[in-house]
Amino acid sequence: MSEHSALDVLQRVFGYESFRGEQAAIIDHVVSGGDALVLMPTGGGKSLCYQIPALVRPGVGVVLSPLIALMQDQVDALTELGVRAAFLNSTQDWQRGREVEQAFLKGEIDLLYVAPERLLTDRCLDLLSRGRIALFAIDEAHCVSQWGHDFRPEYLGLSILHERWPDIPRIALTATATEFTRREIAQRLALDDAEHFVSSFDRPNIRYQIVEKQDARKQLLRLIQQDHAGDAGIVYCLSRNKVEETAEFLCAHGITALAYHAGLSATLRSQNQARFLREDSVVMVATIAFGMGIDKPDVRFVAHVDMPKSIEGYYQETGRAGRDGLAASAWLAYGLQDVVQQRRMIDESSGDEVFRRRLGQQLDAMLSLCEAIGCRRQRLLQYFGQTIEFCGNCDNCLMPPDAWDGTVAAQKLLSAVFRLMNERGQRYGAGHLIDILRGKQTPRVLEQDHASLSVFGIGQDLSEQNWRSVLRQLLAQGFLMVDHEGYGTLALTDSARKVLKGEQTLLLRREVARPAKGSAPRPKPLHPDLPNRAIALYESLRQWRAAVARDHGVPAYVIFHDATLREIAITRPVDLNALSHITGVGARKLEAYGQLLLACIAREAA
Known part of the structure; x- marks a missing residue:
């Protein structure tokens, strides 16, 4: 179909006026039947690059997603937009799974989410061979890299897609990959002829800060109390024990903090993840087992109380902050013991000499970022082959060290x-x-x-x-x-x-002497980026959204993102036509919620 069809889907279904960056080129390439390898930062709109071609091309878009725990929310978000979406995974009983399979064969689904290990079963491969497929999307494609930070062995089997369906376009997507990792992804997924689309890695809304570790828990508490009181955030720790200790410490100081690591039961992990996604002001304290695929747009800070093993892992984790484009923080406490501990872990690794050398190189790059005298963002993006001027929004730019x-x-x-x-x-x-x-x-x-x-x-x-x-x-x-x-x-x-x-x-x-901070949290403006006249309406809209989300059993951002509610609060549209031009208000949501939103605006104006 034509490019106009893709733009029509963008506006009508998703409620966006125009494409961003390379989205249009990527979508046009895949719609035309080409393979693509897409590197785009978290929050940059990667999902649209396969969702729109799946809606434009005939057949069903099959999405390979590594985390079954998040498929439900992804499907719920698409359903709210009027897109026919479903998933196949182990959380379903056999009857529901059979219903989804029949819907796929009848062409009654637009997008089908499947975990890689499920796809590689004989039953699933046989099912796909009997249906009409629009494309294959391989999300979080860095998981195929054995040098990466999130290696998943089952991803190695996905080259079968090219072998079985050589004429079906494939699009592999990730937020983090160096040139080395990018080549590995292409080779392992048999994407040798795919066109590469590499967007800027820069996330200018995230403020990077790396501090000398003294008492990391107290430093973290001060960060939350003084800069992020009431905000949703993620705190990463290296060990399970530290996760639990840190969560308990934060709870003891009045912060709603939950723990997440692989040692907890699947039920408790699922419950804590659901609370984090669906409630406001929750802080998730976790190992790196948590976070991949998290679509929560209003995470205002990501903190590390231990140094990450690599810049790729650090960038992926900090990228979970500020997906909505609003101001967010990436904070890391780093000390001598971190260096000793990471060196020991490399030396004790069971890999061969080449593997340990590679880990050492990744750690050296991370240490270089921590000890940088110049712009943090400049050093961070340089690792991915991108050059920028001083960013003006990191600790070294704002308060240069000696x-x-x-x-x-x-x-x-x-x-x-x-x-x-x-x-x-x-x-x-x-x-x-x-x-x-x-x-x-x-x-x-x-x-x-x-x-x-x-x-x-x-x-x-x-x-x-x-x-x-x-x-x-x-x-x-x-x-x-x-x-x-x-x-x-x-x-x-x-x-x-x-x-x-x-x-x-x-x-x-x-280190420069930082201004002394008092023990009491300083008052933070409730909504510093909103004009005063819009704050009351914005709060009313949030309360309305929360009630709708509870009724639907979905996270609030599935109904509308904060950025959409902010735009409504500022512009105060007076009719459905004006409302239809708000970013994030597509045809389905306009029909479902338009009159309710207008009523909310009218009540606030009265």
Whole structure:
């Protein structure tokens, strides 16, 4: 069909006036029967790139989605738009599954969501061979990459789509992939001839902030109380125990926080996920097992209390904030122990040397982002091959840190490690090394006679916190290594020689003094991006939406996104025609809710 048909579907069904970015080119390519590999940031409108071609082309669009727990919400959202959507997964009884199969064969479905492991069964492959397929969409395509952060073995079998249905267009989509990962996706999914569409990775509405970890839970609490009181958010932790401890800590301080990790029962995970999606002001504390496919548009912050393993994982996780395009935060607390822990995990990995080297490269890139002196966003996007000017919306741009010549400090610390290793045949961890440098006569220093070392007390000019920063940066830059067989002790690398000999100068990062923050949360404007005259109507619209969502048993954003309600509150449309031009109000929603919205506007004006 023509491009006009695709634009008509966009306006009539989805309620958007025009395509964004490369959406039109991607849709036209797939509608014409071409294969595509699409890289588009979270919130950039990836789903439209396969939903619209599925509605324009004859047949059923088959969507491969990795998380069955989210299929119901995806189908509910499409049903609200008047799209005939269904899913096949293990949550259904056999009768409902049979009904969906019959509807597929009769062409009574526009979009069918299936998990990869379900698709690869003989029953499902036989079913698809008997129906008419418009396209195959492979969502979260980075899951096929064994070097990626969300590898799913079942994705490796999806090359069968090309083998069985060589004439059916396939579109693979993801929000995060380097050039290396992109090539791997194309190779493993047999998309060698697919056209690549790579959008900007930039999410300018997200403010990136990385802070030195001191007491991460208290720092997190302060962030929520002072900047995100009442907001929905996600907090990522590295371990299951820390997830539960952090959730309990937040709850004890009056924040509605839920836990999510693979050790919880499937029922409890499902319940907590449903509450997060359907209630306001819920904070989900989770391992990285949570989040892929989450469509909640009003997540106002994503916080990491432990350093992620890679920039790809970090970008994917922070991208769950601010999907609606409104201001959001990505906050990370990072410390020396994070570096030690991540290095140990790599060394203890069961993979071969090539695999561990790759993990090390990913970690080095993440450390480089954490220790960056310049624009965070610039460094982040550079990893994905994109160049931008300073963003003006990260902590380093808003409050630039000092860069100082840390060569002498580095030489002192490296010399301390060298003296212990070469003169005493000993290795120690960070705390003891810093005590030696600062001349502290601790019981351990006295017991080991380390006060007699030539390096004892030569670092009294720096505080313990300053020394920890120096040590962390030397680890990050590869001048020190962690010897895990020696219980996390420190050793020199070959690179340290140049620094010790004065052949290499080191510029290090010094944290700027942040303004002191009081213990009491400062008042935050209720809706800082809305004019005062629109706030009352916006709140009324939200209450109305919440009631409708409860009646329908769906998350509130399935009815209307916040951005749509904000536009209504600001413009106050007076009739159905004016309402039809609001972003997100398609024909089906105009018919279902138009008069109710107008009545809500009229009541507020009275």
